Amino acid sequence: xxxxxxxxxxxxxxxxxxxxxxxxxxxxxxxxxxxxxxxxxxxxxxxxxxxxxxxxxxxxxxxxxxxxxxxxxxxxxxxxxxxxxxxxxxxxxxxxxxxxxxxxxxxxxxxxxxxxxxxxxxxxxxxxxxxxxxxxxxxxxxxxxxxxxxxxxxxxxxxxxxxxxxxxxxxxxxx
Amino acid sequence: xxxxxxxxxxxxxxxxxxxxxxxxxxxxxxxxxxxxxxxxxxxxxxxxxxxxxxxxxxxxxxxxxxxxxxxxxxxxxxxxxxxxxxxxxxxxxxxxxxxxxxxxxxxxxxxxxxxxxxxxxxxxxxxxxxxxxxxxxxxxxxxxxxxxxxxxxxxxxxxxxxxxxxxxxxxxxxxxxxxxxxxxxxxxxxxxxxxxxxxxxxxxxxxxxxxxxxxxxxxxxxxxxxxxxxxxxxxxxxxxxxxxxxxxxxxxxxxxxxxxxxxxxxxxxxxxxxxxxxxxxxxxxxxxxxxxxxxxxxxxxxxxxxxxxxxxxxxxxxxxxxxxxxxxxxxxxxxxxxxxxxxxxxxxxxxxxxxxxxxxxxxxxxxxxxxxxxxxxxxxxxxxxxxxxxxxxxxxxxxxxxxxxxxxxxxxxxxxxxxxxxxxxxxxxxxxxxxxxxxxxxxxxxxxxxxxxxxxxxxxxxxxxxxxxxxxxxxxxxxxxxxxxxxxxxxxxxxxxxxxxxxxxxxxxxxxxxxxxxxxxxxxxxxxxxxxxxxxxxxxxxxxxxxxxxxxxxxxxxxxxxxxxxxxxxxxxxxxxxxxxxxxxxxxxxxxxxxxxxxxxxxxxxxxxxxxxxxxxxxxxxxxxxxxxxxxxxxxxxxxxxxxxxx
Numbered sequence: 001x002x003x004x005x006x007x008x009x010x011x012x013x014x015x016x017x018x019x020x021x022x023x024x025x026x027x028x029x030x031x032x033x034x035x036x037x038x039x040x041x042x043x044x045x046x047x048x049x050x051x052x053x054x055x056x057x058x059x060x061x062x063x064x065x066x067x068x069x070x071x072x073x074x075x076x077x078x079x080x081x082x083x084x085x086x087x088x089x090x091x092x093x094x095x096x097x098x099x100x101x102x103x104x105x106x107x108x109x110x111x112x113x114x115x116x117x118x119x120x121x122x123x124x125x126x127x128x129x130x131x132x133x134x135x136x137x138x139x140x141x142x143x144x145x146x147x148x149x150x151x152x153x154x155x156x157x158x159x160x161x162x163x164x165x166x167x168x169x170x171x172x173x174x175x
Numbered sequence: 176x177x178x179x180x181x182x183x184x185x186x187x188x189x190x191x192x193x194x195x196x197x198x199x200x201x202x203x204x205x206x207x208x209x210x211x212x213x214x215x216x217x218x219x220x221x222x223x224x225x226x227x228x229x230x231x232x233x234x235x236x237x238x239x240x241x242x243x244x245x246x247x248x249x250x251x252x253x254x255x256x257x258x259x260x261x262x263x264x265x266x267x268x269x270x271x272x273x274x275x276x277x278x279x280x281x282x283x284x285x286x287x288x289x290x291x292x293x294x295x296x297x298x299x300x301x302x303x304x305x306x307x308x309x310x311x312x313x314x315x316x317x318x319x320x321x322x323x324x325x326x327x328x329x330x331x332x333x334x335x336x337x338x339x340x341x342x343x344x345x346x347x348x349x350x351x352x353x354x355x356x357x358x359x360x361x362x363x364x365x366x367x368x369x370x371x372x373x374x375x376x377x378x379x380x381x382x383x384x385x386x387x388x389x390x391x392x393x394x395x396x397x398x399x400x401x402x403x404x405x406x407x408x409x410x411x412x413x414x415x416x417x418x419x420x421x422x423x424x425x426x427x428x429x430x431x432x433x434x435x436x437x438x439x440x441x442x443x444x445x446x447x448x449x450x451x452x453x454x455x456x457x458x459x460x461x462x463x464x465x466x467x468x469x470x471x472x473x474x475x476x477x478x479x480x481x482x483x484x485x486x487x488x489x490x491x492x493x494x495x496x497x498x499x500x501x502x503x504x505x506x507x508x509x510x511x512x513x514x515x516x517x518x519x520x521x522x523x524x525x526x527x528x529x530x531x532x533x534x535x536x537x538x539x540x541x542x543x544x545x546x547x548x549x550x551x552x553x554x555x556x557x558x559x560x561x562x563x564x565x566x567x568x569x570x571x572x573x574x575x576x577x578x579x580x581x582x583x584x585x586x587x588x589x590x591x592x593x594x595x596x597x598x599x600x601x602x603x604x605x606x607x608x609x610x611x612x613x614x615x616x617x618x619x620x621x622x623x624x625x626x627x628x629x630x631x632x633x634x635x636x637x638x639x640x641x642x643x644x645x646x647x648x649x650x651x652x653x654x655x656x657x658x659x660x661x662x663x664x665x666x667x668x669x670x671x672x673x674x675x676x677x678x679x680x681x682x683x684x685x686x687x688x689x690x691x692x693x694x695x696x697x698x699x700x701x702x703x704x705x706x707x708x709x710x711x712x713x714x715x716x717x718x719x720x721x722x723x724x725x726x727x728x729x730x731x732x733x734x735x736x737x738x739x740x741x742x743x744x745x746x747x748x749x750x751x752x753x754x755x756x757x758x759x760x761x762x763x764x765x766x767x768x769x770x771x772x773x774x775x776x777x778x779x780x781x782x783x784x785x786x787x788x789x790x791x792x793x794x795x796x797x798x799x800x801x802x803x804x805x806x807x808x809x810x811x812x813x814x815x816x817x818x819x820x821x822x
Contacts, residue, residue, distance in 0.1 A: 006506040009453075013502055016546070017495050023549035024487045072758045072778075094395070102778050124780070 040066075040147045042129035048098050048106055048120035052120035058119060059147055063173055065094045065166070066141040067117070068129060068158075070101040073137040079156035081112050086162070087116035092170060096120035099129045099137045142169055178236050179244055181324035185229040186313060189280075192222035193310040200303035201208045208295035215302040222309065223280040230277050233322055234264045243329035246270060246322040252335035252754050254725045256431040262346040263336045268470065268486075269322035271349060275466070276312045278350070279357045283309065286361060292382045300368035305360055311493045315515055321487045333378045335754035341725070346405030348397065352424060355394025358461045359427055361386045362434065363459030370508045380442040380451070385813060387438060391431045392809040398424050399802040406795075407764060414798060417566040423465030426538050428472050430458040433534035439668075440524045443589060446517065447524070449509040450531070456505060460498045461538070467494055468545070521594060523587040526580055533577045540569045571626065578683060579631045581676050582640035585669075604643065608636035620793070622690050629685045638680035641673035671811035679806030685797025694791040697777070709791045711772060712736040713745075718785070726752045726759075731776045733763070733784065747776045771795050 044055040059066065067083060069076040087094050096117035098106050102124060123129055131175070132141070142151040152170055153161050196218040203211045233246075237260045242248040250267045251260055265274040283305040290298045316322070359672050365383050401421070407460045415421065434454040441451045467490045520522045544565050582604070586597040606706040612631035616622050694708055702717040716732040726760040733745040745763035752759065770793045779788030 006449075006453075006509050007458075010502045010506050013495075013498060016464075017491070017499075019546060019549050019553055020491055022553045063181065100778075102780055104779065104782075110756075 019088040036149050036152060038149060040143060040149060043121070043128045043131060045121050045123060045128060047104070048096070048122040049110075049115070050119075054119055054121055058145065059095055059143060062143065062145050063092045063170060064118075064143050065090075065092065066097060066132075066143055067094060068097045068099050068132070068134050068137050068139040068141075070099045070137045071105040072101065076138045077113070079138055079158075080116075082157045082159075082162065083116040084114050086157075087167075090170070090174075093118035095132075096168075097128065097132070098122050098124075099134060100124065100126040142166060144173070178232060178241060179323045179325045181227050182232050183317075183321070185225050185232070186317050186321075186323070188309060188394065189222045189225040189229070190219045190313045192225065193306040193313060196222070197303050197310055198791055199299055203296065203299050207756060208299060212295045212299050212302075215299055218566050219280075219283050219287045219306065223284045226273075226277050226280045226313075229323075230264070230273055233270060233273065234261055237261060237264050240333070242331070242333050244322070245324045245326040248326055248330050248333045250336050250519050251333040252725070253332055253724070254753065255333075255336055255341070256724060258343075258346065259336055259341050263340075264348055264513050266336050266340045266345065269316070271353075272312065272316050272320050272470075273322055274350060275353055275357060276309060276316065276789045277422060278353045279305070279309055279312065279360060282354075282358055282361060284680035286364070286386075290382070293379055297365075297368045297372060297379070299727055300371060301361075301364040304364040304367050308360055308497070309578075311497075315368070315489050315493070317488055324658060335752070337718055337723075338726070338750070338752040338759050341752075342404070342408050344400065348400050348404055351393055351400055352397030355390055355392075355397045356427065356465065358386070358390030358393055359431065359458040359462045361390065362455035363501070367453035367504065369452060369512075370501075370504050373508060373511045375448055375558075377442050377445055379440055382447075383455075384435065384438040384442060387434055388809050388812045391428070391435060392806060394424065394428050394431060395802060395805055397703045398428060403799055408761070414795070417544075417563045420469050420548055422464075422541050422566075423461075423468050426545075427458050427461040427465065428543055429534050429538045429541075430454055430461060433531045433538075434458060436527050437531050440527055444518070444524055447528070448512045449457065449505075452512070453505060454531075454535075454770060456498075456501045460494075460501075461542075463490075463494045463498065467491060519591060521587075521592045523584060523589050523592065526584040526587055530577055532585065533580075537570065537573045540573070541566065544569075571630075574683075575630060575633060578630075578637055581637045581679065585644050585672065585676065587642055599645065601640070604639045605632075605636050608639055611635050620688065627687055627691050630683055634680040634683035634687070636680075637676050637683075640678040641680070644669055645673045660664075667811040667814040669810045674808035674811070675805050678801045678806075678808060680801070681797050681804060682801025685799075685801060687794040687796050688740065689792045689798070692793050693795075696787075696789045698787055698789070699780055699784050700787045706789065708772070708789050709770070710737060711742075711791070712739075713772075713774070713789060715785070715787065718783075726750045727728075728761075729776070731763075731774070731787070733774055735765070735772065745774045746775045749776050766796055768796055768800075769793065 040056050040059060042056045044053060046052065047054045065086070083094060094116055096119070098120050100123070103122070105120075106120075120126060126134075132139075138156055140153040140157055140161075141149050142153075144150055151165055153165065196215050199211050199215045233244075234249050235241075236244050237251050240247070240251065240253055240260075242251075246267070246269045250263045250270075255263065263270070265271045268703060283302065286298070286301055286305065290301070293301075329696060331477055344437060362383060365379075369379075398421075401424070402414040405416070432714070434451065437447055437451045437454055440447050466488065468485055470490055518528075526749055583597070583601055586601060609628075609632045612628050613622070616628060616631060620627075622628070648666050648669045649661075652661045655661045655664065696706065696708055698706060700706070700715040702715055705712055705714040707713075711733065714734045714736065716734060719730050721728050721730055728748045728750040731745075731747050731749075735742045735745065743765050745765065747763040748761035750759045750761060762773055764771055764773045770791060773788075773790040775788045777788060779785050
C-alpha cells in the first residue's frame with residue numbers, strides 16, 4: 001500500500017519539471033496584447049512641450065513609434081540612447097507617451113538626456129496608458145499609417161527589437 | 176587581475192575537495208568507517224576555508240574598488256559607502272550564489288563536527304551528499320556565474336549597486352534567509368542516508384529535530400526580516416505580497432513546520448517515520464525549486480535579478496537529477512523502514528497528523544498558485560497571474576482550522592487520550608476566547624466581519640491554552656522546594672511549543688486586525704494643508720532638500736497632532752541616486768503596539784502640491800511581535816529531553 005503512495009511524487013515531479021522547462025524557453029516579459037491588429041484608442045490630451053492639444057488623429061498618416069516613458073522609470077533611461085539614435089536615423093516619427101509623470105520632472109529629464117520625440121502625449125494620471133493596456137513603462141508600440149497597432153514591445157528597447165522587429169516592419173512598408 | 180586568478184584557483188580547489196568527499200560514499204566500505212569519516216571531515220573543513228577565503232577575496236575586491244572584476248564593476252561605485260560595498264558582495268546573482276555555497280559549506284562543516292550521536296556510516300553518507308550539492312553549485316558558479324570574471328579595459332568607475340539594495344536590510348536579510356534555505360540540506364542528506372541504511376533510531380531523529388529547529392529559526396528570521404524590511408524601509412505599504420520569491424521561501428517554511436511536528440511524533444512514538452523522511456526530501460526540493468525560480472527569472476517578480484536561460488537550464492538539470500533520484504529512492508526504499516503507524520483517532524498523534532496534512536495542502540496550493548502563470552502560458556490559457564486574492568482565500572480557510580486544532584493538540588495525550596479530562600478546560604477556554612474576541616472588536620474596532628471574530632477567537636484560544644499549559648507545567652512542580660530543581664524539572668518541550676503557539680496567536684491577531692481595519696488616504700497636499708486619519712491630524716509643513724554622499728533627496732516635513740497637542744514629526748523622503756538616477760521612496764513610519772502611522776511622498780503634481788499616501792495600520796507590529804515569540808521558542812528545544820514511549 002505504501003509503495004503505491006510513494007509513486008505519487010515520482011509522477012507529479014516530472015510534470016512540474018515539464019512546465020518549468022517549457023517556461024524557461026519563454027520570456028516572462030512577453031505579454032500578448034489584445035490590442036495588436038486593432039486601432040489605437042481615442043484620446044485627447046496636451047503636448048508636454050508645446051502645451052497644444054494632441055489627439056489620436058495626430059498619430060495617423062504615416063508609420064510611427066509610440067514610446068511610453070516616464071522620468072521615474074530607470075529602464076527608460078537605459079533605452080534612451082537607442083531612442084535618440086532612432087530619431088536621427090529613422091524616417092518615421094517617434095511619439096512619446098509621458099506616463100504617470102509630472103511636468104517638471106519630465107521636462108528636466110528631457111533637457112538632461114535629449115528629446116527624441118516628435119510629440120509627447122502628457123498622461124499624468126495614467127488614464128491614456130490604461131486605454132493602451134500599458135503594464136508599466138517603458139513600452140513601445142509600432143503603429144501603421146491608419147493607427148493600427150502592429151507590434152508591442154515591453155521593457156527597454158534593445159538592439160534585438162530594433163533589428164528583428166522594428167526594421168523589418170519599416171523596410172517592408174517602404175519596399 | 177591577480178585577484179581574479181587567485182579567486183578562480185580557490186574555487187577550483189574547493190570543487191576538487193568536494194568531489195573527493197562526494198566519492199567517500201562509494202569507497203567507505205573499503206576502509207574503516209572512522210578513517211573515511213576523519214578524511215571526509217578534514218576535506219569538508221578545508222573546502223569550507225577555501226570557499227570562505229574566496230568570499231573574503233571578493234569582498235576585498237569590492238572594498239578596494241577593483242573594477243577590473245566585471246562583477247564589481249557592475250555592482251559597485253567609488254561613491255558607495257563602505258558598508259554597502261561590503262554588502263554588494265552578495266548584492267547580485269554571482270556573489271549571492273557564492274554566499275549560498277559558503278553557507279552550505281558551513282552547515283556541512285557543522286554536520287561534520289557535531290554528529291557524534293549518529294553512526295559513522297550515516298555521517299559519511301550525509302557528508303558525501305552535502306558535498307555533492309556543494310560540488311554542483313560550485314561548478315554552476317564557475318561555468319555560468321563566475322564572480323571573478325574580468326573586464327578589460329577596466330572602467331574608471333562602477334555601475335553602482337541597485338539603490339533598492341542600498342539598505343541595512345540587505346546586509347542581513349539574504350544571509351539569514353540562505354541559512355534557512357540551505358539548512359534544509361541537512362534533513363535532506365539525513366533522509367537519503369537513512370533510506371540507504373534502511374533503519375532509523377529515535378536517538379537519530381532527536382539529533383535531526385534540533386538541526387531542523389535551527390534551520391526553521393533561520394528561515395523564520397530571514398522571511399520575517401524580509402517582510403519587515405519591505406514594510407519599514409522599502410515603503411511598499413504592506414508586509415507580504417505573495418510574490419513568487421516570497422512564496423519560494425514560504426513553502427519550505429511550511430514544510431519545515433510540518434516536519435518539526437512530524438519528527439516529534441516519530442521521536443516520541445516511533446511512527447510516521449517514512450512521512451518524516453518524505454517531508455525532509457520535500458523541504459529541500461522546495462528550497463532548490465525556490466532557488467531556481469529566483470535565479471532563472473522564469474517568473475516576473477520584484478526580486479528578479481537575472482534572466483539568463485543558461486543558468487536556468489543548469490539549475491533545472493541539477494534539480495531534476497537530485498530530486499528525481501531522491502524521490503525514486505524514496506519510492507523503492509521507504510516501505511522498508513520499520514513503520515507501524517498504530518494510532519487511534521483520539522490521540523495527539525492524530526491531531527498532529529491532521530496539522531501535517533493541512534500544512535502540506537497549503538504548500539501545494541501555494542505551489543500551484545506560484546507556478547500557475549507558467550502552466551497557463553504553457554497550455555495557452557493566456558498569461559494570467561493568480562494574485563493575492565487567491566492566496567489570501569486559500570490561506571484563510573486552510574490556516575484557520577489549523578489554528579483551532581493547535582489548542583486541543585497541546586492538551587491531548589499520546590496514544591490514548593482521556594477526552595473527559597480535557598474537554599472541560601478546553602470548552603471553557605474556547606468560550607472565554609469567543610467573549611474576549613467579541614469585546615475587543617466591539618470596544619476598539621467594529622463588529623462588521625464574521626471572519627474577524629472567528630480568527631480573533633481562534634488566536635486568543637491558542638494563546639490562552641498555551642499560557643494555561645505553561646501554568647499547569649509549573650504547578651506540577653510547585654511542591655519541590657529548591658528553585659534550581661524546580662527549573663530543572665520544567666518540561667522544556669511544553670514551554671517551547673507554548674511559546675511558538677502564543678507567537679502564532681499574536682501573529683494572527685496582527686494580520687487580522689491590520690488587514691481589516693487599516694485606513695488609507697491618498698491625497699494632494701500643499702504646505703499648510705492638514706488632514707485627519709483616525710483620530711490623528713497630519714499637517715504638511717513643506718519640502719526641504721538634502722544631499723548625501725550617494726544620493727540627493729527631497730524630504731517632506733509633516734507634523735502630527737492629537738487633540739490639538741503636537742506629537743511627532745514625520746520625514747518621508749524621495750531620493751534620487753546619483754549614478755543610476757533611480758528614484759526611491761523612503762516612507763516615514765511611527766510605530767507603536769496599538770497602531771502604525773505611515774506617510775509616503777508621492778509625486779509633485781504641480782508646483783508645491785504633492786500627492787501623499789497616509790496609512791493607519793492598527794496592531795501591525797503584532798506580526799513581528801508574534802514572530803519574536805516563535806523565534807524565542809526554538810531556544811528551549813535545545814534543552815528538552817523527550818523520552819520515547821514504549822509500544
